[in-house]
Amino acid sequence: xxxxxxxxxxxxxxxxxxxxxxxxxxxxxxxxxxxxxxxxxxxxxxxxxxxxxxxxxxxxxxxxxxxxxxxxxxxxxxxxxxxxxxxxxxxxxxxxxxxxxxxxxxxxxxxxxxxxxxxxxxxxxxxxxxxxxxxxxxxxxxxxxxxxxxxxxxxxxxxxxxxxxxxxxxxxxxxxxxxxxxxxxxxxxxxxxxxxxxxxxxxxxxxxxxxxxxxxxxxxxxxxxxxxxxxxxxxxxxxxxxxxxxxxxxxxxxxxxxxxxxxxxxxxxxxxxxxxxxxxxxxxxxxxxxxxxxxxxxxxxxx
Amino acid sequence: xxxxxxxxxxxxxxxxxxxxxxxxxxxxxxxxxxxxxxxxxxxxxxxxxxxxxxxxxxxxxxxxxxxxxxxxxxxxxxxxxxxxxxxxxxxxxxxxxxxxxxxxxxxxxxxxxxxxxxxxxxxxxxxxxxxxxxxxxxxxxxxxxxxxxxxxxxxxxxxxxxxxxxxxxxxxxxxxxxxxxxxx
Numbered sequence: 001x002x003x004x005x006x007x008x009x010x011x012x013x014x015x016x017x018x019x020x021x022x023x024x025x026x027x028x029x030x031x032x033x034x035x036x037x038x039x040x041x042x043x044x045x046x047x048x049x050x051x052x053x054x055x056x057x058x059x060x061x062x063x064x065x066x067x068x069x070x071x072x073x074x075x076x077x078x079x080x081x082x083x084x085x086x087x088x089x090x091x092x093x094x095x096x097x098x099x100x101x102x103x104x105x106x107x108x109x110x111x112x113x114x115x116x117x118x119x120x121x122x123x124x125x126x127x128x129x130x131x132x133x134x135x136x137x138x139x140x141x142x143x144x145x146x147x148x149x150x151x152x153x154x155x156x157x158x159x160x161x162x163x164x165x166x167x168x169x170x171x172x173x174x175x176x177x178x179x180x181x182x183x184x185x186x187x188x189x190x191x192x193x194x195x196x197x198x199x200x201x202x203x204x205x206x207x208x209x210x211x212x213x214x215x216x217x218x219x220x221x222x223x224x225x226x227x228x229x230x231x232x233x234x235x236x237x238x239x240x241x242x243x244x245x246x247x248x249x250x251x252x253x254x255x256x257x258x259x260x261x262x263x264x265x266x267x268x269x270x271x272x273x274x275x276x277x278x279x280x281x282x283x284x285x286x287x288x289x290x291x292x293x294x295x296x297x298x299x300x301x302x303x
Numbered sequence: 304x305x306x307x308x309x310x311x312x313x314x315x316x317x318x319x320x321x322x323x324x325x326x327x328x329x330x331x332x333x334x335x336x337x338x339x340x341x342x343x344x345x346x347x348x349x350x351x352x353x354x355x356x357x358x359x360x361x362x363x364x365x366x367x368x369x370x371x372x373x374x375x376x377x378x379x380x381x382x383x384x385x386x387x388x389x390x391x392x393x394x395x396x397x398x399x400x401x402x403x404x405x406x407x408x409x410x411x412x413x414x415x416x417x418x419x420x421x422x423x424x425x426x427x428x429x430x431x432x433x434x435x436x437x438x439x440x441x442x443x444x445x446x447x448x449x450x451x452x453x454x455x456x457x458x459x460x461x462x463x464x465x466x467x468x469x470x471x472x473x474x475x476x477x478x479x480x481x482x483x484x485x486x487x
Contacts, residue, residue, distance in 0.1 A: 144448070183418060186448065191482040202390070207418075208390070209388075209390040211388070211390060211392065248390075252389065272389055275387075275389035278399075279401070282384075288420070289418075289467070290417055290468065292416075
């Protein structure tokens with residue numbers, strides 16, 4: 001009897017918490033909407049044949065390529081261990097199909113609107129990128145690296161995605177992203193760690209550091225929204241690291257704007273990404289070699 | 304007749320064999336090693352780890368090139384400033400640094416710079432390796448990726464500067480590189 005009472009109290013608390021978080025309209029929607037049967041195969045890997053049935057939420061998705069509405073993130077099909085009970089004394093392992101789950105809240109109680117997780121990033125790339133066309137330009141940097149065109153599809157797709165999310169006045173040019181990758185790693189997907197241990201290991205094509213990876217996914221960190229969650233090991237994955245790096249570059253553009261007191265150009269955003277902006281503004285080094293390398297690549301791509 | 308032919312064959316073999324043996328790395332890989340290495344470099348240095356399986360051809364494309372210089376002709380110029388690391392949290396101010404390796408004794412002037420600025424510990428580590436590798440040595444070889452030739456003011460005078468992004472430095476004492484793969 002007591003347990004039943006406790007359950008009722010907890011249910012009541014959960015109701016008020018959801019009401020507080022999503023408002024009456026959204027809550028009525030959630031309650032009245034019939035529970036969806038998952039359409040996804042019970043597979044460890046993410047195999048999405050059709051998107052989840054989210055008619056009510058379709059308009060509020062952060063981007064048409066995304067699986068879940070604002071305030072939710074995709075959780076892949078996974079095993080769930082149920083506790084032993086009178087009915088099932090040994091407990092059980094059930095398969096929880098891929099579904100949308102609510103994003104966590106920040107310390108201040110505000111829910112994070114958008115978190116992009118690896119499963120969804122892989123889904124987006126696999127589903128939408130192959131049909132895209134346009135820059136980055138292929139065949140121009142092969143004299144620098146035979147791998148230089150290997151990541152064009154991902155650069156094209158993720159630049160388009162983040163441009164559509166942030167809608168900057170001047171869209172980010174995929175050729176500039178390609179030049180950035182060339183300058184950071186010479187298009188080497190998994191360059192061995194740098195000899196220096198001191199300034200944080202940099203990984204993968206775009207040389208993301210542990211600090212960047214942490215900042216990109218920290219709900220209480222400096223990114224106010226559009227978090228990207230990848231692990232250190234996943235920084236060596238071309239798709240995930242390019243998605244994360246472009247997100248970071250948009251953040252750097254915002255920081256460069258704060259520093260300059262005016263809208264920053266993409267070149268200034270890259271200088272901020274490479275920690276050269278302050279040095280460039282002060283006139284100590286107007287044209288550092290790291291930036292010159294980008295200019296060279298970019299010029300070559302635009303020829 | 305047979306003996307004469309044998310002698311001629313052996314003579315040719317020895318001559319070609321000797322020529323091949325006497326060929327310097329610079330003669331063998333002129334597009335990768337731009338000048339004489341004074342015995343600092345070895346054949347594997349001419350290839351990146353993923354290129355080693357490919358046979359070398361004069362047309363082979365490599366993104367990096369080696370040059371070797373007398374150590375006394377080179378100067379390393381370090382720059383330090385206080386700022387947030389571009390790849391770290393923006394509210395944590397650290398000492399950032401970058402450096403350039405200059406050779407102003409040649410034309411065009413050679414300038415090897417970094418891929419990005421980093422925390423000062425990176426420069427300190429480089430400085431320590433530079434000191435260790437160059438001590439009592441005469442020549443040093445630098446591997447870099449070209450960023451072209453431009454007119455720049457060097458010591459107040461406009462001069463042609465050949466820019467590079469450095470990959471590795473090597474002396475007979477050892478090697479130090481940005482990515483580990485550039486050192487053997």
